[in-house]
Amino acid sequence: MIETGPHGCRPGIASTNVHGQRMKILVTGGSGFLGQRLIRALCFRGRLQDADGVDREIGGIVALDAMSAPKAVSDPRVRYLHGDLGDAAVITAAFESGVDSVFHLAAVVSGAAEADFDLGMRVNLDGTRALLEACRRGCAPPRLVFASSVAVYGGALPDVVNDATTPAPQSSYGVQKLIGELLVGDYSRRGYIDGRALRLPTIVVRPGRPNAAASSFASGIIREPLAGVDAICPVAEGTSLWLMSPSTAIDNLLHAHETPAAAWGAMRAVNLPGLTASVRDMLDALKAVGGAPAADRVRFEVDERIARIVTGWPARFDAARARELGFSRDADIVSVVRAYAKEHVR
Numbered sequence: 001m002i003e004t005g006p007h008g009c010r011p012g013i014a015s016t017n018v019h020g021q022r023m024k025i026l027v028t029g030g031s032g033f034l035g036q037r038l039i040r041a042l043c044f045r046g047r048l049q050d051a052d053g054v055d056r057e058i059g060g061i062v063a064l065d066a067m068s069a070p071k072a073v074s075d076p077r078v079r080y081l082h083g084d085l086g087d088a089a090v091i092t093a094a095f096e097s098g099v100d101s102v103f104h105l106a107a108v109v110s111g112a113a114e115a116d117f118d119l120g121m122r123v124n125l126d127g128t129r130a131l132l133e134a135c136r137r138g139c140a141p142p143r144l145v146f147a148s149s150v151a152v153y154g155g156a157l158p159d160v161v162n163d164a165t166t167p168a169p170q171s172s173y174g175v176q177k178l179i180g181e182l183l184v185g186d187y188s189r190r191g192y193i194d195g196r197a198l199r200l201p202t203i204v205v206r207p208g209r210p211n212a213a214a215s216s217f218a219s220g221i222i223r224e225p226l227a228g229v230d231a232i233c234p235v236a237e238g239t240s241l242w243l244m245s246p247s248t249a250i251d252n253l254l255h256a257h258e259t260p261a262a263a264w265g266a267m268r269a270v271n272l273p274g275l276t277a278s279v280r281d282m283l284d285a286l287k288a289v290g291g292a293p294a295a296d297r298v299r300f301e302v303d304e305r306i307a308r309i310v311t312g313w314p315a316r317f318d319a320a321r322a323r324e325l326g327f328s329r330d331a332d333i334v335s336v337v338r339a340y341a342k343e344h345v346r
Contacts, residue, residue: 032105163318
């Protein structure tokens with residue numbers, strides 16, 4: 001059992017983790033692609049464990065995001081709150097009815113954080129700190145899952161990154177994510193939260209429009225050709241990435257939440273298991289699923305800025321600790337592309 005933080009209940013922060021009451025969950029980035037999938041999965045599941053390991057019914061989900069979802073999950077348990085994570089009034093509103101669990105997915109993505117330093121720091125760092133402080137002010141520490149990234153690694157790396165490899169990010173986004181991980185670990189050590197940070201691979205294939213992430217092309221070179229649209233690949237075909245499908249990412253977010261604190265110990269960050277695939281591997285998978293005409297819709301126009309960011313990320317991991325904790329991985333890149341086509345291509 002995790003002890004209540006030292007501050008007690010402060011005005012405007014409701015009591016949480018009261019057994020017998022229904023769970024109250026906060027999802028930051030709740031209108032985003034993964035946020036919406038996660039909320040849908042939570043509504044279907046209907047129950048989660050609280051920070052004391054007690055299985056409870058989900059009574060309410062607050063989806064906090066600066067943007068609106070185009071086709072938002074509609075469920076009486078879900079309330080949408082639009083605002084900036086760095087706005088104190090928004091944070092207060094998110095916590096006004098109490099929070100038992102937090103899934104912190106909100107972030108300024110890699111390319112945007114590199115292009116706008118102030119924006120990345122305000123959202124990815126200051127926003128994360130504000131969220132953790134709100135958790136700290138509650139009557140009982142909530143369980144928190146933080147979506148980190150393999151971008152925490154960079155520089156001179158071994159051929160295979162393992163759990164002992166020291167993070168040395170070479171982008172502002174990676175630095176911000178690493179600081180977030182350290183904060184999650186320290187707030188957990190102090191008993192303010194029961195936190196865990198997941199270093200997510202690049203998520204492929206994302207439906208919808210491209211975003212400002214440096215890795216956005218990894219979905220675009222599959223998504224657009226399957227929709228009959230030409231796509232540009234900004235990196236060389238030999239460039240490899242560490243990948244995970246959206247469905248596996250959601251399974252792992254939920255698994256992280258349900259894994260007891262004792263299993264994590266003092267180390268609260270973990271490299272998730274993924275797939276190593278080169279751009280050529282991805283295009284071969286595209287051809288296997290969509291045929292040669294789909295693969296022919298991709299052309300190469302190298303963008304040095306994007307290539308520099310992406311090639312700085314590790315593409316091969318030995319995720320031994322994640323396997324021991326029971327996290328899952330995708331079978332192969334062809335099955336990932338085929339699953340996307342089955343769900344989204346008409």
